[in-house]
Amino acid sequence: xxxxxxxxxxxxxxxxxxxxxxxxxATFGNVILRYAFNSPIQWAEEFSRYAFIWVVFLGAAACSKxxxxxxxxxxxxxxxxxxxxxLATVVHGVVLVLTGAVAYFGWVLCRxxxxxxxxxxxxxxxxxxxxPFSAVLIFVHTMIDLYGDLKARAAGRAA
Amino acid sequence: xxxxxxVMLGLFxxxxxxxxxxxxxxxxxxxxxPGIPLHGMVQRMIGGIDxxxxxxxxxxxxxxxxxxxxGITDRLLTFARTLVGHITGGLAHVAVVGNMxxxxxxxxxxxxxxxxxxxxxxxxxxxxxxxxxxAAIVGAASTIGPIIPPSLPFVIYGSIAxxxxxxxxxxxxxxxxLMGIMLMIFVYIIARRRGYPSERRAAxxxxxxxxxxxxxxxxxxxxxxxxxIGGIMTPTEAASAGAAYAFILGFFVYKELSLRDLGKVIRDxxxxxxxxxxxISAAQPFGWVLTLVQAPQxxxxxxxxxxxxxxxxxxxxxxxxxxxxxxxxxxAVLVMAIPVIMPLILQAGIDPVHFGVxxxxxxxxxxxxxxxxxxxxxxxxxxxxxxxEFTREVWPFLIALTLALAxxxxxxxxxxxxxxxxxxxx
Numbered sequence: 001x002x003x004x005x006x007x008x009x010x011x012x013x014x015x016x017x018x019x020x021x022x023x024x025x026a027t028f029g030n031v032i033l034r035y036a037f038n039s040p041i042q043w044a045e046e047f048s049r050y051a052f053i054w055v056v057f058l059g060a061a062a063c064s065k066x067x068x069x070x071x072x073x074x075x076x077x078x079x080x081x082x083x084x085x086x087l088a089t090v091v092h093g094v095v096l097v098l099t100g101a102v103a104y105f106g107w108v109l110c111r112x113x114x115x116x117x118x119x120x121x122x123x124x125x126x127x128x129x130x131x132p133f134s135a136v137l138i139f140v141h142t143m144i145d146l147y148g149d150l151k152a153r154a155a156g157r158a159a
Numbered sequence: 160x161x162x163x164x165x166v167m168l169g170l171f172x173x174x175x176x177x178x179x180x181x182x183x184x185x186x187x188x189x190x191x192x193p194g195i196p197l198h199g200m201v202q203r204m205i206g207g208i209d210x211x212x213x214x215x216x217x218x219x220x221x222x223x224x225x226x227x228x229x230g231i232t233d234r235l236l237t238f239a240r241t242l243v244g245h246i247t248g249g250l251a252h253v254a255v256v257g258n259m260x261x262x263x264x265x266x267x268x269x270x271x272x273x274x275x276x277x278x279x280x281x282x283x284x285x286x287x288x289x290x291x292x293x294a295a296i297v298g299a300a301s302t303i304g305p306i307i308p309p310s311l312p313f314v315i316y317g318s319i320a321x322x323x324x325x326x327x328x329x330x331x332x333x334x335x336x337l338m339g340i341m342l343m344i345f346v347y348i349i350a351r352r353r354g355y356p357s358e359r360r361a362a363x364x365x366x367x368x369x370x371x372x373x374x375x376x377x378x379x380x381x382x383x384x385x386x387x388i389g390g391i392m393t394p395t396e397a398a399s400a401g402a403a404y405a406f407i408l409g410f411f412v413y414k415e416l417s418l419r420d421l422g423k424v425i426r427d428x429x430x431x432x433x434x435x436x437x438x439i440s441a442a443q444p445f446g447w448v449l450t451l452v453q454a455p456q457x458x459x460x461x462x463x464x465x466x467x468x469x470x471x472x473x474x475x476x477x478x479x480x481x482x483x484x485x486x487x488x489x490x491a492v493l494v495m496a497i498p499v500i501m502p503l504i505l506q507a508g509i510d511p512v513h514f515g516v517x518x519x520x521x522x523x524x525x526x527x528x529x530x531x532x533x534x535x536x537x538x539x540x541x542x543x544x545x546x547x548e549f550t551r552e553v554w555p556f557l558i559a560l561t562l563a564l565a566x567x568x569x570x571x572x573x574x575x576x577x578x579x580x581x582x583x584x585x
Contacts, residue, residue: 020432030396035391053209059434059436070435070491072172072488095175095179097183098182105200128205131205
């Protein structure tokens, strides 16, 4: 049970890491196959490219959870704590609107992208699905953060 | 059109992650301006990272992290100490030379700063160097990381500016060494004035042993560059071979990499990759919106009226980017500014490869200038140094690196000789 919970809690980074390993194996494996055995895999490059897309978007969700996205915090650090708290709430609101839109329109894009890819021959939306999926994950993480903000504000007012 | 930038810069200022700021501003423009359906934005986000050359990013990051945990960084620093430790200001020179050697294996300045910093910062403090000075020189030396190949920014620049990544990588080699020499000159002067210590000179057998121990890791640049120059591998494939080599060394040869470490390395690499690549992804719709509002054309027309020579254009761009670099993160500037100014560069008859080297050296200086600088953050956190202390000590090194930048800018031969020799443009 605990293993299951920690799998859910760390799902994004486990998945992103797995795709990173897979794309490394596909790219490097293909070099070996080409030179040592003279028989490269045709779909290796396409597979690595798609795996990279999954690494990036799932990883972006994990970065949201860990707050490790690259941002400029030099200015907000100068603000008084109360105001900084307010700005953080604004940022969370912006991210909610954005990821909501990306989730919805990502889904729209997936419904449109039914063509097959060139060498793997899978429907395009299989690759694109990671975008709405990750956007939903980021939306959820941000909701949790926003709830934290509001609770902290309420606690601040009570004190 | 101006409110587009206003929204984005405003979001930057209140601490919104850079990628989300760019996406929010572009999305808002697409909806409120010409009313373009947003699934086009999502498609461009995916398209922005769906290119094979960019896959070198995770591989370079993976290689760097594997070297730091697999005991390779330690061996290289020991090697550097036997080489230059006996010069006045010994360990500070070790920081420079160690980083130059590391630069030949890793493509990321931040990874180098973390790797060399965690070893050198405590060692230098024990030897009596000031903490601020230590953080400053390790930070300044880490900026060489992406200049000497392999290099993350060159890969990103090459794929955005449509310049040969192989030629870019080679073009960085001599400028990177030049930056190191400049730093060592300034270190020597400061060390003489402050009476910093030197290490005991290594005896010949000691030097021999350290060289032998450092030899296997030094095979890495040979694999990467040899693979690219020889036309055996694409830069992306060479990067994956580099990561595989670092893994083999750390796991099978040195046996310092446990399975547990490996899991952490993979996770950290995936997260760093995402943090960088999501900005590149977000830059794609943003760049598209910029062309919709004709930003590159406007800028182009404006510069055309100025009638600048190459020399003046370089001077203006360098000063501009140095200022912007103080406040902005380098990759964000790269992905936003390069598509806009590229027409200008080509029209002035500047080789995009040379400009790429100049721009990258410039942006690396930005990583150690306050208030915003990724390498500065890393070394300050590792060394428990305040930004103020760091700033007080870093300025001589900023001068050294800016001098190197000027030389690289105005003596194009420094950058272009090696690629022209080994990988002539078709």
